[in-house]
Amino acid sequence: MLSSGGKRLRAAITLLSAQLGDYTLEKALHAATAVELIHAASLTHDDLIDGAERRRGVVTVHAHWDHGVALMVGDYLFALAAGEMSLAPDPRIITYFSQAVMHICEGELSPVMVATPLETALEQYNAKIGAKTAVLFSAACKAGMTAGGGTQEQIDALGQFGYDLGMAFQIVDDILDFVGDEQTLGKPAGSDLRQGTITLPLIYAVEAGGGERLAAVVDSQDEAEINQAIAQIRASGIKPAQAEARRVIDRALSHLDMFPDSPARQQLGDIAAFVIERNL
Amino acid sequence: MLSSGGKRLRAAITLLSAQLGDYTLEKALHAATAVELIHAASLTHDDLIDGAERRRGVVTVHAHWDHGVALMVGDYLFALAAGEMSLAPDPRIITYFSQAVMHICEGELSPVMVATPLETALEQYNAKIGAKTAVLFSAACKAGMTAGGGTQEQIDALGQFGYDLGMAFQIVDDILDFVGDEQTLGKPAGSDLRQGTITLPLIYAVEAGGGERLAAVVDSQDEAEINQAIAQIRASGIKPAQAEARRVIDRALSHLDMFPDSPARQQLGDIAAFVIERNL
Numbered sequence: 001m002l003s004s005g006g007k008r009l010r011a012a013i014t015l016l017s018a019q020l021g022d023y024t025l026e027k028a029l030h031a032a033t034a035v036e037l038i039h040a041a042s043l044t045h046d047d048l049i050d051g052a053e054r055r056r057g058v059v060t061v062h063a064h065w066d067h068g069v070a071l072m073v074g075d076y077l078f079a080l081a082a083g084e085m086s087l088a089p090d091p092r093i094i095t096y097f098s099q100a101v102m103h104i105c106e107g108e109l110s111p112v113m114v115a116t117p118l119e120t121a122l123e124q125y126n127a128k129i130g131a132k133t134a135v136l137f138s139a140a141c142k143a144g145m146t147a148g149g150g151t152q153e154q155i156d157a158l159g160q161f162g163y164d165l166g167m168a169f170q171i172v173d174d175i176l177d178f179v180g181d182e183q184t185l186g187k188p189a190g191s192d193l194r195q196g197t198i199t200l201p202l203i204y205a206v207e208a209g210g211g212e213r214l215a216a217v218v219d220s221q222d223e224a225e226i227n228q229a230i231a232q233i234r235a236s237g238i239k240p241a242q243a244e245a246r247r248v249i250d251r252a253l254s255h256l257d258m259f260p261d262s263p264a265r266q267q268l269g270d271i272a273a274f275v276i277e278r279n280l
Numbered sequence: 281m282l283s284s285g286g287k288r289l290r291a292a293i294t295l296l297s298a299q300l301g302d303y304t305l306e307k308a309l310h311a312a313t314a315v316e317l318i319h320a321a322s323l324t325h326d327d328l329i330d331g332a333e334r335r336r337g338v339v340t341v342h343a344h345w346d347h348g349v350a351l352m353v354g355d356y357l358f359a360l361a362a363g364e365m366s367l368a369p370d371p372r373i374i375t376y377f378s379q380a381v382m383h384i385c386e387g388e389l390s391p392v393m394v395a396t397p398l399e400t401a402l403e404q405y406n407a408k409i410g411a412k413t414a415v416l417f418s419a420a421c422k423a424g425m426t427a428g429g430g431t432q433e434q435i436d437a438l439g440q441f442g443y444d445l446g447m448a449f450q451i452v453d454d455i456l457d458f459v460g461d462e463q464t465l466g467k468p469a470g471s472d473l474r475q476g477t478i479t480l481p482l483i484y485a486v487e488a489g490g491g492e493r494l495a496a497v498v499d500s501q502d503e504a505e506i507n508q509a510i511a512q513i514r515a516s517g518i519k520p521a522q523a524e525a526r527r528v529i530d531r532a533l534s535h536l537d538m539f540p541d542s543p544a545r546q547q548l549g550d551i552a553a554f555v556i557e558r559n560l
Contacts, residue, residue, distance in 0.1 A: 042355075045351055045352075045355060048351065049347070049348040049351060049352075067329070067347075068329040068388070068389065069389060071325055071328065071329060071351065072325075072329075072385040072386075072388050072389055073385075074355070075322075075325060075354070075355075075358065075381065075384075075385050076381075076382055076385040076386070078355065078358050078359075078381075079358075079378045079379075079381035079382045079385065080378070080382065082362050082365070082374055082377070082378040082381070083374070083375060083378035083379065083382075085362070085374065086371040086372075086374035086375045086378065087371070091366040091367070092366075094362055094363070094365065094366035094374070095363060095366045097362070098359045098360070098362040098363035098366065099359075099363065101355065101356075101358075101359035101362075102356055102359045102360065102363075104355075105352040105353075105355050105356040105359070106352075106356070108348070108352050109348065109349060109352055
């Protein structure tokens, strides 16, 4: 699970958030380690629920061993994260991460139910990706700023930056699922659609018209129908989703305005640019 | 999960351990709450792995909803426990509990493989029930004594008391699985045997003779063979297992010798007596 790669984005934003304040590696390191362990635990259980065979092209824990092993490996990683947090300097950090995990659990059980009407679909989608991705990004930034001795106002601002960064990250992930090639994704394009998962490009494509045909394809097993739907979503759903990701990233960056210019602030901006440029 | 009952033994020994020191309810309460939440989380995942339909006669989470719900409910309860621990006064408490959970996970994946030779079987059985039950009892006592401001020597002594109490508790549980009636157990007698789980009464019955016939029954589906094996274990495996439980409880009580007599010490002794008298 840990060796299959990943960008360690959550650890990076934890350490950079601490650098906006009074940075000591020793203080921020435990929080940065904890967030990656929580992420790995969460992915292990997520893959188990989804029955995913591979992640980043590497065979998943439950597929390589069995369900019991994946369940216990996830629990073990959560406990390891708690142990790391006991070494962190501030109990608030534990509170941020424990609440984030509770949100992740709630989100896992709250699918997006409708692709239309737009307002309802967006509300469900935003709640879903907020719980799935944004709350842990937010907790990472708050933990870093807390380790860096920030004020409550600074911690809250970093929390909002992290939340919006996570939202944009997930929107781009959901875009890449439609436009990426199989080799980069480590899975076939349109996997979300095939699994009946409603994401932003689908919601916007439905809004752009032809919604009934798209709705019929969710959960379909017909390869020709699915490919037609993917083409339609690529044609009408990707651009508005990209525009939304840009708006969310701009909102994320606005939360950094209160901090004076510094290398750490610039690097957080670089990460925001990377998140959006992965496909735009 | 939480409303299906249970004796809250782990919370009780946490609070009583704190009362051996400088007791403040507010300080000990979070640790006592955390240990019950960890226990509930662990049982939820344990039932999921075992495919258990009922616990204490109440339908289990995964049987009532589904696997994904049971997985997320367990994770949620672990996170809730971490949140409680962030309110506890001492990071050592988080370390005790996180290490206990890691042991529980390791134990879950380490079954008792053999019922003979005796020495190997006992070694595997003691490691198994140590991880399954004793480490959390031990962590509960250490957390309570830590919240009560105990010295390291006092914390270690309580940890050993809790460990042995948990060992005796599990031995008695494993005895009750053979001698209890279905109504009290909430499941048929001999469930462990039916599932191929090797416990102390079986190990001692094999040692007493007729081991080959008993070994053949583990994992058997033949009801007559199983009932015959249960009768044999009742006849030759229960008494030595009860004697072992008594030895372990005496060892547990010896760790309380360093504490002056007090109502809390007496109540910990009462709990030890209850654990052993549940069936002896």
